[in-house]
Amino acid sequence: MNPTVTALHVWHPDQEFPNPVNSITLEWGGVPGDRHFGETMLSNSREKHAFERGTTIRNYRQISIVDSAELATIAENMGLNEILPGTIADNICTEGLPDLTKLPLMTRLMFPSGASIMTGGENNPCTIAGTMVGSRYGTQPHAFPKAAMHLRGVTGWVERPGVINIGDSITIISLH
Numbered sequence: 708m709n710p711t712v713t714a715l716h717v718w719h720p721d722q723e724f725p726n727p728v729n730s731i732t733l734e735w736g737g738v739p740g741d742r743h744f745g746e747t748m749l750s751n752s753r754e755k756h757a758f759e760r761g762t763t764i765r766n767y768r769q770i771s772i773v774d775s776a777e778l779a780t781i782a783e784n785m786g787l788n789e790i791l792p793g794t795i796a797d798n799i800c801t802e803g804l805p806d807l808t809k810l811p812l813m814t815r816l817m818f819p820s821g822a823s824i825m826t827g828g829e830n831n832p833c834t835i836a837g838t839m840v841g842s843r844y845g846t847q848p849h850a851f852p853k854a855a856m857h858l859r860g861v862t863g864w865v866e867r868p869g870v871i872n873i874g875d876s877i878t879i880i881s882l883h
Contacts, residue, residue: 709876710803712818713775714792717741724839725793730872733822733865737769738798744769753831766864767827772816773797773860776805784854787844794843795836795851797860801877807860815866815880822869827862 716725720742737744748766750758758764773795782790792800801807808829816824836859837851 709878710774710801711877712799712871712873712875713802714797714800715871715873716793716796716798716800718743718796718798724842725796725798727793730870731798732870733770733824733868735865735868737766737865741769741798743771743798768830768862769864770799770824771795771797771830771860771862772799772801772807772824772826773830774801774804774807776802777807777858777860781851781855781858784858785840785844785846785850787846790840790844794839795855795859796839799871804877804879808857810861810879811881811883813882815882816863817878817880818869818871818875820869820871820875821867822871823865823867824863825866827864829857830859830862832856832859 715728715731717740718725719740731738736746745766747763750762750764778790810826812828814826832852832855834848837848840846840851841848
């Protein structure tokens with residue numbers, strides 16, 4: 708069975724939490740209306756090994772993807788019954804990719820419309836997501852990063868625009 712899309716979210720810059728949607732249309736800059744939309748971004752502490760902070764670089768963090776099995780493990784690690792999709796600012800939640808976070812860099816995720824996302828690697832857990840979990844479940848922001856290490860999914864960028872719908876199957880193509 709192919710992995711499938713179980714939830715989709717758009718996190719508008721002026722809103723506290725991501726909004727659930729039934730479909731997203733990927734453009735070259737990512738998900739229109741999402742706070743991570745854009746073909747470029749300013750480098751930050753994640754890129755300090757290569758660029759001075761604030762340098763304009765390619766936006767490899769256009770999209771955040773998590774799997775429901777990894778969300779369940781994070782919840783268990785935090786002593787929670789669940790963490791719902793969208794809670795940690797994910798755009799796409801999948802089912803059937805229990806080791807999503809371990810996908811190699813530059814793995815293609817292909818969707819029925821022809822849309823394609825190229826993965827940019829593990830999405831490191833942070834206290835921003837921890838604050839979002841805390842707002843919903845009453846936990847401390849610093850509890851999330853440790854509970855979610857190597858489980859928070861991946862980031863990616865649009866390799867080919869198109870539509871992604873809840874229920875879509877996902878074809879995984881690894882270059883490694």
